[in-house]
Amino acid sequence: MTSARNDQTDLSRRALLKTAAAGVGAVALGFPAIVRSQPDALRIGHLTPRTGFLGQLGEYGLNAASLAVEETNAAGGVLGRKVELIAEDSVNPGVAVTKVQKLVERDKVLCLLGEISSASALAIAEQANRYKVPYINTGANSDELRGKNCNRFMFHVEGCNTMYTKTIGLWQRSKNLIRGAKWYMLTADYAFGHDLYRVSTRFLTENGGAVLANDMVPTNTADYSAYILKIRQAKPDFVYINLAGTDQTTFLKQYKEYSLPFPLAGGVMDTVPFWAAGLDSLSGHWQSLWYHGLTVPAAQAFTRRFSDKYGKPPDNQAWGDYVGVKILLRAMAETKSTEGAKWVAYFEKGASFDILKGRPGTFRKWDHQLLQEMYVVKVKDKKDARDKWDIFELIQPVPGAKESLELIQPTQKENPCTLA
């Protein structure tokens, strides 16, 4: 009886495998067919994590990149050709590499854009350099990508960790919150967190503050109560979090749960995890790369178009991918070329771009970082919020209108880069 049952199982398993194989085959065959139907389109490869702890940010990025492409096509495309976005989910660095190879070799994309994880961005950048294809990083913060690991074909619309740290740091310093202060830090235990810990500690100690303690926190931590108990016992002047994605949300919520008296700040701020935490869980001053409450007309127009299409305002990640695509398309149009090396030269010559902020942005020649202003924002009172997305009040741009955009940048000495 047993053997009869096994036979049956074997059969059904074989049938299942066949069905599965047929399904996979159909998908594999179907995809290039769509691509082949538009032989003349200019293709941009989009890579970002759409699942996992950064997935919620990735979704915004992809939506915004699609919007940028749609708008361009509606206005007649570039160089008389349509633009096409081919998007892939880069779950981790290994997958990212495979997807780059697929995008470049099979889909023949002209350039790459996206990413949030610093580890994956590094993997993509190495491939981009190998294929001589420009890559615009729209979401990875690690300074090392602009320093030790920089390369000729990688450009950064996203701000680096130092920019985020200095933006909030300069404001804190001006309010006399740093000298003599003791900070308790929680740091995400991977490339991004370590990098952020290094630069935020540097700024803190250079300005007369001290690190009281630092806990390296594994990513995807669901419960912070034990860390919060440690903070309570340590009695710091400031709690400073070097966390990202859902880890940020979870910590913010649980920190509020215990109502500790120590103010909270952090090395980076992404709007999406803050939205997910909700106004009830937020407090204090933070730094923002871009916020939809900006009163610049171009920013408001973008917010309106994005909201009309997706039913919610764009976040800073959406801004990055949108601006990144627009910059690539400008390069195509201005150089009248599909050759990546020509765009690189165009960027390096100091081309200036409208980046939906008070001041235009340019790429810094020696490390390819987009020089731009950032903002100090303050969490709104619940009674002043118009809707669940209206969480911040803009305090001031950093650097100020009359200051050099280099003010928040790492210096060449702090973050040396040699573009090969």
Added chain:
Amino acid sequence: MPLFVILEHMANGLLVGSYYIVLALGLSLIFSLGGVVNLAHGAFYATGAYLAWEVQRRLGFFGAVALSPLGVALVGVVIERLFLRRLYREDPGLTLLFTFGLAMAAEQSLRLIWGATGLPFGIPEALRGQIFLGDFIYSRYRLAVLAVSAGAVLGSWLLLNKTPFGLIVRAGTRDPEMVRALGIALSPILTAVFALGVGLAGLAGVMSAPLAGVQPAMGTEILTAAFVIVVIGGLGSFWGVVYAGLLVGVVRGLTVLFYPPAAEASMYALMVLVLLVRPRGLMGEKFERFE
């Protein structure tokens, strides 16, 4: 380091462990009776949280605690009747494949319906704030979670040990062939146990929503912890799961205190240790059908 700091972290660990238990208990029940390794357990947990989000907007948080696990159990009944039922007598690999696929489909469905972004889910007004016991601090909400978890554990125990239903379940766990031979239909019991198991997962999801937020990947993230607890406790053992949940909570709490980078790894180290000493887990018994 003062002793009370260590004690505070141990007590907090017990508290954290309590909501793992509810999740792991459901997993253990489903495995014991049907032999199903439910890889979709995390998906039911996430579904519980999302349903709670919907119910809460209409009936408040306490309505969500009551209704959402029922909703999840109902989904469980449908899935068991339509799909799982056909797989009990097949190769166990098939139920693995099915629940694995179900987990992925469920996560993507949550993403499609409610979006990839996390939903803000605050602690209900009535349960905000802290309670101080001497120098110890406790969040009111977490104490409420402890009470609900204890209630769920106790309720499940009574159901399994003091009712005719429980008698059949326990007999079925040991020897399904014999139960059938005695003329008792196991099939409605299997459905009920699956519904109970995923209902517990749903309850754990509701309780964690105000703490950790509601987002599509929440189930995948917590599932591994639930499996580790079931394995440490011993497959099929009710109290094993309870002890293991508390133990994992305490060990994790102390690891955060002394060496935070190993916080998530600590439960795996604990599992390895326990399995080296007791290969069947803490309270694991010898099950002929799984040998």
